[in-house]
Amino acid sequence: MSLLPPSTNADYRGATASAWFLVLLGVGTVAPGLIHYVLPDGGAGVIAHINLGAQAKTIIAVFAWFGALQIPHGIIEIVVGLRYRTLVPFMLAMVLVERGLMAVDGWFLKGAGGHHPPEHYASVVTIVLTLIFLALALRSRKA
Numbered sequence: 832m833s834l835l836p837p838s839t840n841a842d843y844r845g846a847t848a849s850a851w852f853l854v855l856l857g858v859g860t861v862a863p864g865l866i867h868y869v870l871p872d873g874g875a876g877v878i879a880h881i882n883l884g885a886q887a888k889t890i891i892a893v894f895a896w897f898g899a900l901q902i903p904h905g906i907i908e909i910v911v912g913l914r915y916r917t918l919v920p921f922m923l924a925m926v927l928v929e930r931g932l933m934a935v936d937g938w939f940l941k942g943a944g945g946h947h948p949p950e951h952y953a954s955v956v957t958i959v960l961t962l963i964f965l966a967l968a969l970r971s972r973k974a
Contacts, residue, residue, distance in 0.1 A: 835914065843916035849968035850919050854912035856926060860905030867898025879948035923965040930954045
């Protein structure tokens with residue numbers, strides 16, 4: 832018995848670049864997750880320039896909580912991109928859902944009209960790139 836089942840890479844027919852893009856997304860998810868979890872302010876003040884004010888402890892705790900979610904999520908993206916490539920299109924679709932919800936919230940709902948941390952801009956760029964790599968992942972390579 833092992834922690835991971837056998838690789839499915841031999842059955843993947845999409846673009847290899849899409850799998851590597853997912854690995855890159857995974858690294859780009861783990862890194863901020865570590866920042867949110869490890870930095871004393873979770874990056875809220877020093878990176879996002881959020882005024883912590885009277886609710887500093889709550890904001891920092893939420894950042895750490897989100898970091899705790901990002902770290903395993905990013906690891907899953909990396910593992911799928913490296914070992915379970917048949918799941919690459921599904922994972923890229925989930926990235927689109929995740930980043931789409933983040934962008935809608937940041938630009939049009941709760942974050943609209945307010946301060947825009949770097950992630951608001953990154954989400955929009957990630958959506959565009961993910962759409963491209965999802966299309967490539969869904970296209971079968973020529974034998």
